[in-house]
Every structure is written in structure tokens, then in C-alpha cells.
Amino acid sequence: MAAKRILMLVGDFVEDYEVMVPFQALQMVGHTVHAVCPGKRAGEKVRTAVHDFEGEQTYSEKPGHNFTLNATFDEVRPEDYDALVIPGGRAPEYIRLNPDVLRIARHFADADKPIAAVCHGLQVLATAGALKGRTCTGYPAVGPDVTAAGGEWVELPADRAYVHGKLVTAPAWPAHPEWLARFLEVLGTRIEP
Known part of the structure; x- marks a missing residue:
């Protein structure tokens, strides 16, 4: 397996599990992961939030950890990366307002x-115009964004993932085992027992 260079787009109040777990897991299997945030440099931190499903009509939100960025957003050249990961949380709703975030997302789609986009991460792809003709899933509240962007929405349980070509999507962090496994398949990563 050739190690891949993976770019991860994050921002303050990214969902804690959705940034921490894939950041560590993808490195664990040998890939390089650069986590960047608009307006921030390597070594700076973003705050995370823990979203939980406790029986209310939507998720609850609790303070998470500080996550240290390991690359500088303004230095990113998307052509230098093999893949893109967009975690959810509240970050996607505002980082999608940054034209460079949209340019980066369009590069990977084009x-x-x-x-891979989890939970609200699809908001970035929808705003970038990167979902037209693609079928995907995410947090249910993002379904209208996907449809308005020309994508086809699939409703799945929170612990499931959906693959359309090279796009891997999931509703939320309970799907980590499945979406990470599918994403590794798309990347061509083989894990030998």
C-alpha cells in the first residue's frame, strides 16, 4: 500500500470524535493527515464539541477538547493531496463561507x-457545488442542502455509511467503524492480519 496524503478541513467546534478518531486512525495505518483551519497556522488549536444523541429531537452539545492543527491553511495546495476528509459539528456551517475552502473542496470533487464527509461535513461539499449527481448521507438536517445542491439524499441509521464512487459519507460518529473501513477501501489501503 502506498501511503496517501490526506487533507482534513476543520474549524472551531468541529465535532470532537469526528476529528480526533479519523485523524488518529488514518495515521495509524500509515497515511499522512494534515488538519487545517481557515485563518490558523500549524500549532494553533481549534475547540471541539461533543455531539451526543440522548433522545431529544436533535443532538446535544458539550465542550470537547482542544485539537492542535498540524498544517497551515494558507499553505495548502490541494493538488499535493490524495484525499479529503471533512468532519462535522458546527465548523462546516461557517468554514463553507470561505472561498478558499470551497476552491479546495471543488478541486477534490473535480x-x-x-x-469522506461525516455529519454536517456535507455542507461544505453542497456549497462548493460538489454534490450534483452524487448520492450521499449525513446528519438528517443536511438532507435539504444535499437535495438543493443537486445530490441524492439517502437516509441511513447513525452507525452506517454510504459510498458513491469515491465519495464516502456517514450520518455521525457512530458510523466510524463502517465509514473508515469503506474510506480505506476507496483509498486502496490494505490491512493485513
């Missing part, structure tokens, strides 16, 4: 590179 170049047909692997993309």
Missing part, C-alpha cells in the same frame, strides 16, 4: 479524488 479531480475525482477520494472524499
Whole structure:
């Protein structure tokens, strides 16, 4: 397996599990993961939030950890990366207002590179115009964004994932085992027992 260079787009109040777990897991299998945030440099931190499903009509939100960025957003050249990961939480709703975030997302979609988006991460892809003709899933409240952007929405349980070509999507962090496994398949990563 050739190690891949993966870009992860984050922002303050990214969902804690959705940034921490894939950041560590993808490195664990040998890939390089650069986590960046608009307006921030390597070594700076973003705050995370823990979203939980406790029986109310939507998720609850609790303070998470500080997550240290390991790359500088202004230095990112998307053509230097093999794949993109966009975690959810509240970050996608505002980082999608940054034209460079949209340019980066469009690069991966237009170049047909692997993309994983979890939960609200699809908001970035929808705003970038990267979902037209693609079928995907995410947090249910993002379904209208996907449809308005020309994508096809699939409703799945929170612990499931959906693959359309090189796009891997999931409703929320309970799907980590499945979406990470599917994303590794799309990346061509083989894990030997």
C-alpha cells in the first residue's frame, strides 16, 4: 500500500470524535493527515464539541477538547493531496463561507479524488457545488442542502455509511467503524492480519 496524503478541513467546534478518531486512525495505518483551519497556522488549536444523541429531537452539545492543527491553511495546495476528509459539528456551517475552502473542496470533487464527509461535513461539499449527481448521507438536517445542491439524499441509521464512487459519507460518529473501513477501501489501503 502506498501511503496517501490526506487533507482534513476543520474549524472551531468541529465535532470532537469526528476529528480526533479519523485523524488518529488514518495515521495509524500509515497515511499522512494534515488538519487545517481557515485563518490558523500549524500549532494553533481549534475547540471541539461533543455531539451526543440522548433522545431529544436533535443532538446535544458539550465542550470537547482542544485539537492542535498540524498544517497551515494558507499553505495548502490541494493538488499535493490524495484525499479529503471533512468532519462535522458546527465548523462546516461557517468554514463553507470561505472561498478558499470551497476552491479546495471543488478541486477534490473535480479531480475525482477520494472524499469522506461525516455529519454536517456535507455542507461544505453542497456549497462548493460538489454534490450534483452524487448520492450521499449525513446528519438528517443536511438532507435539504444535499437535495438543493443537486445530490441524492439517502437516509441511513447513525452507525452506517454510504459510498458513491469515491465519495464516502456517514450520518455521525457512530458510523466510524463502517465509514473508515469503506474510506480505506476507496483509498486502496490494505490491512493485513
